[in-house]
Amino acid sequence: MSSPSDGPWSPVQWARNGAVRLAFDRWAERTGGEPLLLVTGLGVNRRWFPDGLCRTLAAHGFAIARYDQRDGGESTRLPPSAARGPVSALFGKRGEAYTAEDMADDAAAVMDALGWPSAHLLGVSLGGAVAQRVALRHPGRVRTLTSMAAVPGDAAGLRTLRYIRLRTLAKFARLSFPDTPAGNIEAGVAVSRLLASPSRPFDEPAVRENAERNTDGGVQDQQAQGRQIGAQWHGGRIDAITRPALVLHGEDDPLIKPRAGKATASRIPGSRLVLLPGVGHELPRFAWERVATEIRSLADTAG
Template identity: 45%
Template sequence: MTVRYAANGDASIAYETFGDAGKPLLLIMGLDFQMIWWPDGFCERLAEAGYHVARFDNRDTGLSTHYTSPTDDSPWRALLGGTKPVYSARDMIADGLAVMDANGWDSAHVMGGSMGAALAQGMALLHPARVRSLVCCMGAPADAGVLRTLRYLRFGIFKDFRKLPKEPDAAGLLAVYRAIASPGYPFPERWARETAELSHARSPRDPKTTQRHLAAGRALKLPPLSDITVPTLVVHGADDPLIRPRAGRDLAAAIPGAQYVEYPGMGHSLPEELWDDVIRRMP
């Protein structure tokens, strides 16, 4: 797969495409994960379904531009809005628009996972002419305040996170993915291990990226979600160990006409067994 780069100000954004024709589809990855966690197989399945797919490394991850933090604040402090952002979520949204521009797309269907779902919502609200439809997976309402966001989280998983390896290596990435994976489906051991190893080889994880991404998200102020007018699909796992299904239900309820699907056994990942059904439902 050929990696290309799009420019957004001082940021260089790495991206890859699947298919050479069809409906443009931009995939936005979640907090602190590289674009390769959108599985090649899923991207290929989307291309077979008639999409021209682009996935990209969010800034501060993978082969895109990385940043540094002047202080070592905790992710919790960043989530609560106590950390000064190094960049903004508007910058991160503009990174996705830069990838669209690099592909010559005036507009695109947009699909986001986890934090990427919030960025996708922000793109639809701030740049409505650029978004044809919206798919939000494993996400929460992007306009939720701090207290509401905290109510959506399942805090038990953070105890599990504290038991995981502290080293930002492939084994640590694999352990994190295993902790959030879908309990009702077979764990994709080989793919997850190879992806964790490739992720570490592309760019070792900087633990401070988590706080920078969270600080950027907390600083974003958006219009109400009811302003989103494009066809929208909200996908959530009934057994998501990180974000309660109520987050997905509330998100779908806030967007006029949004379709909501909740899969039993799905966690904070999109199992291969569900790909075809999700693709079939996409607006």
């Protein structure tokens, strides 16, 4: 899902949740439409949402904003914790840095800064779990929920492992590159390769060009990833979500098994599952129109 910004985004703005500052911006090419907040995944910055997808969503009548989650991008980085990485966060001590409720409240804080009383949510990967939790914790702020490539938002610890391809996670944990701009580029290419659908040729030149334009060090900051994935949820079960919901999942996802999407959709009342052929743990160009059309249909049904 590595496709950095080359479109017209507003200058970076800031929201605050307590001591945490959250960087966000708006799609400025087309500003009218229904508010849609993009919630990004583990470790990566907001620029991993492809501009082409954002342009497509805008054409379907959405006003788009995206933000960096705490411990990602330009948002506040928290102090080191006992979890040394995402794998140890799953198996070891968790949650001493902050909670999953804090991360859900971050999304609400961004909506406050945007002046949005409510918004549609699109969360991908970890962002999908966060978006589910926002719908539980702040239902009045959520018009519709779209969760993509995510585990159920109330899964925790070892219960999460049934949904994760451990071989891919182990490869992810073993990635090691210099903490330099060049090293971040190589890490971005390697992560994109791991997350891409194995049924399609991997376009390394295009991926490398994208990585050179978005040298995101978060892809190899395992301490930050450990804090994000270690944030424990103490709230309700996703069976209690009352907002109109859509669950998207790539049929070829090499990291999160499609059974995770099926489990999520089976438990959120009234939700709909759409499996995307040829899609991995990514947002490839050929899927943009389908994703935008499905989210538009959900919004129209809710309206």
